[in-house]
Amino acid sequence: MGFLSDLVSWFGEPGRWAGDDGILPRALEHLWLAALPMLIAVTVALPIAVWLGHRRIGGLAANAAANIGRAIPSFGLIILAAIFFARAGVSLRFWPAAVALLALAIPPIYTNAYTAIVTVPRETVEAAKGMGFTDNEVLWGVEVPIGAPLIFAGIRISFIQVLATVPLAAVLSSGGGLGQYVVRGFAQGPGGRVEVFAGALLIAVLTLGADWLLSRGERWVLPEGRRPRSSEEIRAAASIS
Amino acid sequence: MILAQAASSLFDWDWVGRNIDSIWRRTVEHLALTGVALVAGIVIASALAAVAIRKPRTYPTITAATGLLYTIPALAVFALVAPLVGIGTVTQRFITAEIALISYTLLILIRNIVTGVNGVPAGVREAAAGMGYSEGERIRQIELPLALPAVMAGIRIATVTVIGLVTVTSLLGLGGLGFFILDGLRRSIIFPTEIIVGVVLSVALAAALDIGLLGIGRVLTPWAREGDR
Numbered sequence: 001m002g003f004l005s006d007l008v009s010w011f012g013e014p015g016r017w018a019g020d021d022g023i024l025p026r027a028l029e030h031l032w033l034a035a036l037p038m039l040i041a042v043t044v045a046l047p048i049a050v051w052l053g054h055r056r057i058g059g060l061a062a063n064a065a066a067n068i069g070r071a072i073p074s075f076g077l078i079i080l081a082a083i084f085f086a087r088a089g090v091s092l093r094f095w096p097a098a099v100a101l102l103a104l105a106i107p108p109i110y111t112n113a114y115t116a117i118v119t120v121p122r123e124t125v126e127a128a129k130g131m132g133f134t135d136n137e138v139l140w141g142v143e144v145p146i147g148a149p150l151i152f153a154g155i156r157i158s159f160i161q162v163l164a165t166v167p168l169a170a171v172l173s174s175g176g177g178l179g180q181y182v183v184r185g186f187a188q189g190p191g192g193r194v195e196v197f198a199g200a201l202l203i204a205v206l207t208l209g210a211d212w213l214l215s216r217g218e219r220w221v222l223p224e225g226r227r228p229r230s231s232e233e234i235r236a237a238a239s240i241s
Numbered sequence: 242m243i244l245a246q247a248a249s250s251l252f253d254w255d256w257v258g259r260n261i262d263s264i265w266r267r268t269v270e271h272l273a274l275t276g277v278a279l280v281a282g283i284v285i286a287s288a289l290a291a292v293a294i295r296k297p298r299t300y301p302t303i304t305a306a307t308g309l310l311y312t313i314p315a316l317a318v319f320a321l322v323a324p325l326v327g328i329g330t331v332t333q334r335f336i337t338a339e340i341a342l343i344s345y346t347l348l349i350l351i352r353n354i355v356t357g358v359n360g361v362p363a364g365v366r367e368a369a370a371g372m373g374y375s376e377g378e379r380i381r382q383i384e385l386p387l388a389l390p391a392v393m394a395g396i397r398i399a400t401v402t403v404i405g406l407v408t409v410t411s412l413l414g415l416g417g418l419g420f421f422i423l424d425g426l427r428r429s430i431i432f433p434t435e436i437i438v439g440v441v442l443s444v445a446l447a448a449a450l451d452i453g454l455l456g457i458g459r460v461l462t463p464w465a466r467e468g469d470r
Contacts, residue, residue, distance in 0.1 A: 003324065067401070067451070070398070070401045070402060070405065070447075071401050071404070071405065071444050071447035071448060071451070072405065072440075072444055073404075073405040073406075073408040073409075073419075073422075073440060073443045073444070074405065075405075075408045075409050075419060075422060076408055076419075076422050076436065076439055076440030076443060077440070079422050079425075079426050079436050079440075080433075080436060080437070080440055082426070082431070083431055083433045083436060086431055160312055163314070164312075164313075164314030164315065164316075164317075165314070167314060167316045167317070168316060168409065171412070171423070171426065172426070179316060182316055182317070182320045183316075183412070185320070186320070186323075186412055186413070190328070190329065193323065193324040193328075194324070196320045196323055196324060197320060197321060197323075197324045199317075199320060200316070200317040200318075200319075200320030200321040201317075201321070203313075203314055203316070203317040203320075204313045204314070204317045204321065207312060207313060207314055207317070208309070208312060208313065211312050
């Protein structure tokens with residue numbers, strides 16, 4: 001039959017949604033595989049970046065982190081991680097991807113948070129000090145709120161990148177969240193094109209949905225008057241800086 | 242002797258020596274896939290940026306659309322395009338890969354071109370008009386050169402991003418350095434040397450092109466050297 005009707009019947013197959021190989025468990029695996037490295041990256045990289053930014057040291061490291069982060073192919077990183085886990089006899093389904101994703105997650109978070117704090121105008125900081133703000137008050141009352149949009153942009157960019165890289169982990173094992181459909185479909189050649197397309201559709205929906213949710217989340221987190229005018233602005237800030 | 246053996250278990254230099262031709266060929270393939278995507282990306286981005294500069298009202302739509310392309314994961318773009326273009330022949334696979342790669346460069350390039358051109362001070366623009374420059378001359382001789390640092394910054398980011406993404410095109414059977422990564426993984430016993438060669442060369446290529454483009458940018462904009470980071 002036609003491609004479209006094949007696609008529709010793919011989504012309607014028994015066990016397609018809730019079964020072991022179903023869309024829901026795979027989507028959950030996809031999100032969990034992205035969320036865990038993100039949580040660790042934020043907990044570790046954010047305080048360091050903010051503190052170094054506050055002290056205004058380590059600018060070169062922030063720059064280098066951004067460049068190296070972009071240059072390392074995420075695909076290769078996942079597979080390199082797999083080599084080491086395979087030697088250690090650990091299952092390849094979760095940990096190689098999680099570790100590689102952690103390494104990918106850190107640079108945007110670190111660079112953006114550092115830049116956010118460092119680019120707070122000097123005069124503003126001096127003015128706060130002149131008004132009797134303590135060092136801590138300058139950090140939490142001036143630098144962090146002013147830098148918040150860029151800090152959040154880093155987290156958002158990082159999460160989207162991590163979410164986009166999860167599917168590549170499907171090359172290693174039966175994991176990789178929704179990426180499994182795509183990789184498996186490609187392996188089947190022309191016969192797998194429905195599965196490839198369906199998997200890609202699901203990945204796109206999940207990623208765009210997560211991006212949208214984060215853009216909503218920004219409104220809750222960011223102080224009033226520091227909210228970006230559009231989601232593109234945030235994306236651009238991170239893609240250019 | 243013992244040292245050499247210990248090292249060979251981690252990284253097999255002999256393999257590199259035996260496969261130097263194939264390493265060279267994959268590197269050239271990698272560069273070709275990257276180059277085509279960049280040139281096409283620059284052409285399309287320039288056209289869209291020109292529209293956005295002349296009609297600022299179109300700019301949010303253009304960034305929203307290219308932002309959408311930028312957000313969709315690479316593997317998903319390959320996969321969405323593949324059934325439509327087909328992956329039966331090498332040409333079809335090449336087009337599939339290029340569409341995905343180009344779609345990644347657009348947001349970065351357009352942003353930087355528009356930011357660069359709009360960043361030209363109004364006074365400079367008026368001075369050029371006052372000196373009798375036509376609009377075309379002004380754009381070519383004044384605005385583009387002044388926007389060049391921002392444009393080059395965009396090209397550098399796009400280049401490094403695309404080089405990383407090209408490793409994924411090996412899943413389509415298109416070669417490039419990703420071939421080594423995939424081949425090393427798919428042997429009956431994982432072969433780290435091949436994977437490391439693929440990753441390291443890909444990073445090296447990104448670094449080399451980044452530095453090369455930085456150099457070209459400096460040569461093209463001698464006036465910007467002062468104060469340039």
